[in-house]
Amino acid sequence: MKALRPIVATLAVIALLVTVVALSRRRSAPPPAAAAGATPAPTPVPGKLVLFFPGDDALLHRELREVPELPEGNPLRIRLVVEELVAGSRDGYAPAFSWAAVVQAVFVDRQGNAYVDLSTPPADASTGTDGELALAYSTVNSVIANCPGVRRVQVLLGGRQVSTLGHLDLSRPLSPNLKLVAP
Amino acid sequence: MRLRPILALVLLLVPLTAVGVTVTSPQGPSEVFARGELLDVVALLRLAGAEVQFAPAAGSYNAAAGGHEVQFTPGGSLAVVDGRLTPLPGPLRLVDGHVMGSLPTAAALIGPFGWSLRGTAAAPELAKVGGTEQLELSVVRAPTGTTLVLRGTKQRPRVTTLPGSVTLLFPAPVVLARPVVPEGELLEAELHDDTLTLRLAPGTEVASSYPLEDPPRFVLRLAKAEPVAPMVTPRAGPLVVLDPGHGGEDLGARGPGGESEKEITLAVARATAARLQAAGVTARLTREGDETVSLTDRTALANRLQATVFLSIHVNASPARGAHGAETYYMSVDASDPQAAQAAARENASVPPDTLQLILWDLAHVANLNNSARLARVVQERLNALQGIRDRGIRQAPFVVLTGATMPSTLVEVGFLSNAQEAGRLLARDTQEEIAAALVDAIAEYLHSPTPAPAPTAVSTP
Numbered sequence: 001m002k003a004l005r006p007i008v009a010t011l012a013v014i015a016l017l018v019t020v021v022a023l024s025r026r027r028s029a030p031p032p033a034a035a036a037g038a039t040p041a042p043t044p045v046p047g048k049l050v051l052f053f054p055g056d057d058a059l060l061h062r063e064l065r066e067v068p069e070l071p072e073g074n075p076l077r078i079r080l081v082v083e084e085l086v087a088g089s090r091d092g093y094a095p096a097f098s099w100a101a102v103v104q105a106v107f108v109d110r111q112g113n114a115y116v117d118l119s120t121p122p123a124d125a126s127t128g129t130d131g132e133l134a135l136a137y138s139t140v141n142s143v144i145a146n147c148p149g150v151r152r153v154q155v156l157l158g159g160r161q162v163s164t165l166g167h168l169d170l171s172r173p174l175s176p177n178l179k180l181v182a183p
Numbered sequence: 184m185r186l187r188p189i190l191a192l193v194l195l196l197v198p199l200t201a202v203g204v205t206v207t208s209p210q211g212p213s214e215v216f217a218r219g220e221l222l223d224v225v226a227l228l229r230l231a232g233a234e235v236q237f238a239p240a241a242g243s244y245n246a247a248a249g250g251h252e253v254q255f256t257p258g259g260s261l262a263v264v265d266g267r268l269t270p271l272p273g274p275l276r277l278v279d280g281h282v283m284g285s286l287p288t289a290a291a292l293i294g295p296f297g298w299s300l301r302g303t304a305a306a307p308e309l310a311k312v313g314g315t316e317q318l319e320l321s322v323v324r325a326p327t328g329t330t331l332v333l334r335g336t337k338q339r340p341r342v343t344t345l346p347g348s349v350t351l352l353f354p355a356p357v358v359l360a361r362p363v364v365p366e367g368e369l370l371e372a373e374l375h376d377d378t379l380t381l382r383l384a385p386g387t388e389v390a391s392s393y394p395l396e397d398p399p400r401f402v403l404r405l406a407k408a409e410p411v412a413p414m415v416t417p418r419a420g421p422l423v424v425l426d427p428g429h430g431g432e433d434l435g436a437r438g439p440g441g442e443s444e445k446e447i448t449l450a451v452a453r454a455t456a457a458r459l460q461a462a463g464v465t466a467r468l469t470r471e472g473d474e475t476v477s478l479t480d481r482t483a484l485a486n487r488l489q490a491t492v493f494l495s496i497h498v499n500a501s502p503a504r505g506a507h508g509a510e511t512y513y514m515s516v517d518a519s520d521p522q523a524a525q526a527a528a529r530e531n532a533s534v535p536p537d538t539l540q541l542i543l544w545d546l547a548h549v550a551n552l553n554n555s556a557r558l559a560r561v562v563q564e565r566l567n568a569l570q571g572i573r574d575r576g577i578r579q580a581p582f583v584v585l586t587g588a589t590m591p592s593t594l595v596e597v598g599f600l601s602n603a604q605e606a607g608r609l610l611a612r613d614t615q616e617e618i619a620a621a622l623v624d625a626i627a628e629y630l631h632s633p634t635p636a637p638a639p640t641a642v643s644t645p
Binding site: 073107110127160164179180 | 243254256258259261263266268364429433435436478497499500503505510512515575578579580581582583584594596600601
């Protein structure tokens with residue numbers, strides 16, 4: 001065993017050295033933002049959003065909301081709009097979502113379709129037709145009202161396309177439905 | 184004995200040092216960050232010649248080359264490939280600042296740029312797909328059946344059908360331009376060089392296959408393998424198909440006391456059917472008991488029976504707790520949907536339909552929409568006449584259960600289970616009978632009104 005000691009010690013030192021080098025390489029790996037080059041932080045520009053929340057009368061109601069910063073880029077603005085919807089109405093309307101949804105990702109394609117990926121609702125979530133209409137068209141109408149260039153919106157759940165929650169066809173991007181909006 | 188901890192330390196530390204794998208590519212070997220089965224997809228995309236940029240505003244990456252574009256986000260399992268949302272084989276993860284994905288996931292992101300990624304996660308092989316045809320497989324679903332369309336090939340593959348699957352053997356190797364999205368009867372697609380194997384839902388088989396030109400594509404028409412439904416014998420009178428919403432594992436909306444929507448819809452549908460039969464109108468239910476029936480199967484039954492009217496019965500729920508009353512819906516269509524219907528008609532005909540067939544399809548589609556609106560109006564009017572029911576009106580929305588219906592169809596929400604007061608009423612047998620009577624009156628008024636119901640909109644297929 002004594003004869004093995006130098007070999008084992010050498011191996012341990014080599015392993016430690018390689019590990020240190022590897023860890024330093026990992027630490028030096030560029031963060032995602034850095035990968036695209038430095039982008040100067042924009043000056044916050046306050047603005048107003050038009051949000052749509054469901055009421056007792058089966059219609060969606062407009063609610064104006066001031067935000068301290070209105071992002072210029074659509075993906076960030078879409079994220080803000082949906083997060084403000086999730087935060088709920090300040091005018092006493094019903095929630096647009098029946099669960100504390102988290103915006104996981106936002107895409108916008110070249111055809112003006114926006115894809116909003118929300119966290120999955122709990123398994124026992126009971127939405128009903130009005131609940132689904134509120135979820136879909138609060139999101140669709142609000143995003144399109146605030147984000148120039150977006151023509152349709154598709155809601156994704158848990159990183160996946162869903163065909164339906166039981167009633168509405170959610171398998172493709174939806175156009176705004178202004179007939180559901182209170183005059 | 185004192186050596187054991189040192190040996191254990193060595194064994195523990197050595198795997199941590201594995202931070203890269205060597206990728207073989209036409210440019211020679213390159214090292215790419217890796218962790219276990221995950222590979223740095225951004226590095227692989229750059230090796231494939233794509234320009235990859237991170238868009239801080241979007242929180243997503245954009246890869247572009249040769250007119251193709253792929254957007255993806257760490258943490259997601261989706262990408263936008265050439266403007267089209269596409270599920271990835273696995274999720275993308277951010278590990279130490281690197282966007283990582285499994286080899287199939289990385290291959291799916293690289294494929295659109297004309298590159299293949301094969302081998303293993305420990306020894307990936309990146310290769311340019313030169314001269315190989317890039318296929319795009321899409322699933323076209325329509326009331327007349329499902330069709331698989333392979334675009335981008337002039338080759339005519341040899342088709343071999345087996346129970347539960349179909350194999351296409353191409354004369355030369357092909358690649359898939361983007362990952363295949365399982366949909367409907369198509370459960371999985373697996374490509375090995377020149378052999379594409381498609382796994383189909385149980386009871387599905389290929390009815391016919393044929394190439395089409397301009398643009399070149401190969402079409403597989405699917406059909407149910409089960410015995411063909413008996414021919415519909417000519418009926419003396421109308422047939423009403425009633426669809427009790429939800430059922431089986433799908434409870435539907437829940438009441439304050441845990442009551443299920445599926446029980447109320449079945450009770451109302453049964454009462455409605457009994458009253459229709461008593462009035463001499465044939466009625467069928469899409470489910471006779473507490474069973475799970477898919478939305479498309481419900482519509483398919485009405486189509487197969489060539490029903491005169493399709494009425495889907497539901498009980499509502501809303502996050503607005505004060506919401507109460509009845510409302511009736513009929514199908515809404517986006518401006519692009521007639522084009523989609525035409526495309527579906529085209530792809531579902533075993534031979535390319537002529538212009539007249541497409542015009543007939545479109546006319547029948549519009550006529551059904553008008554009659555659906557008329558049916559919705561009489562249903563809502565009759566429900567409004569009931570004591571204590573608030574009129575929430577007629578509305579349009581894209582409902583799955585109405586999408587494939589080839590006859591006038593509506594979805595009625597007879598009240599709100601999320602409203603405690605209304606839930607109590609809806610659970611009462613008397614209320615269910617009142618609603619059934621109102622629905623029967625509405626159907627009778629619709630059937631006896633002067634405007635004739637149009638013929639089903641199915642495109643004839645020889």
